[in-house]
Amino acid sequence: MGQKVESANTFSNFLPDNWVWDTECKPREVTLSADQTEAYFFIDPVTESIGTAGVRGNRGFQDGRHFWEIIFLEPPAGTSVMVGVGTQQAPLFLGNYQYVNLIGVNKESWGLSYKGTICHAGKSSQYCEPFYNKRTTIGCFLDIQGGTLTFFKNGIDLGVAFWGMDLVGEPLYPLISSTAAETELALGKRICSSRYLSLQELCCITLRRNVPASLVDCLPLPKPICQLVKNVYY
Incomplete structure (x- = not known):
């Protein structure tokens, strides 16, 4: 795991963001509050937990932090109760009494379960200690520039969970999911980096997405630039 640092120090230069949960694509098993910041799972007795449901944010991210x-x-x-990110193709509901880690069930999403496991492409591994307490706050730090997804627990950095987020090539949306009746999850702080990427940074990120590290030296670029790309972006 990475160094344990407070999230408040890490994001001191970020600005507030205002995305909320998407009402258009959510399954009926998820109910949202009027301001779309709280999600309630399987609260209708008629549809009480018949599978796994999820909801995504109403904005996807393809660059920035x-x-x-x-x-x-x-x-x-x-x-399973999970947080994470996924593409627009990530499933938001599995019925027929399928109780699964929905975020990470396939290659379209990356997630963290309350049991401390991280999941992607149908595979899981232990990442942190389980968390069972009411009011636990899980932070999600999606650094597309750096290609990483990191989770925080109650303000403490748990270390990088996933790499290669810059290689996805399409917007990534915040996701939550649950198998359990009356799960209640709320959005807390939402912030993003205020710094725009330079043209050089955008070019280097594009190279990383499209050129294997072994071929960087073959590019028609000055050797110092090739070395910079390999040292910083691979």
Whole structure:
């Protein structure tokens, strides 16, 4: 795991963001608050937990650095309660009593379960200690410039969970999911970097997305530039 640092220090130069949960694509098993910042899962007795449901943010991110918090208004329970990110193709519902880690069930999403496991492409591995307490706050730091997804627990950096987020090639949306009835999750702080990327940085990021590291030296660029690209962006 990475060094344990407070998120407040890490994001001191970020500016507020205002995205909320998307009402257009959510399954009926998820109910949103009037301001779309809180999500309630399987609260209708008629549809009480018949599978796994998720909801995504109403804005996707394809560049920059973004941080948001998910607050567990009730203690997590059941097979899976998750936070993470995914493309627009990431599934938001699996019925027929399929209780799974929905965020990470395929290659379209990357997630963290309250049981401390991270999931992607149907595979999972232990990442941190489980968290069971009410009011636990999980921070998600999506650094597309650096290609990483990092999670925080109650303000403490848990280390990089996923690499290669800059190589996805399409917008990534915040996601939450649950298998458990009456799961309640709320959005907390939402911030993003105020610094615009320079033309050089954008070019280097484009190279990383499209050129293998082994071929960088073959590019028709000055050797110092090739070395910079390899040292900083690979």
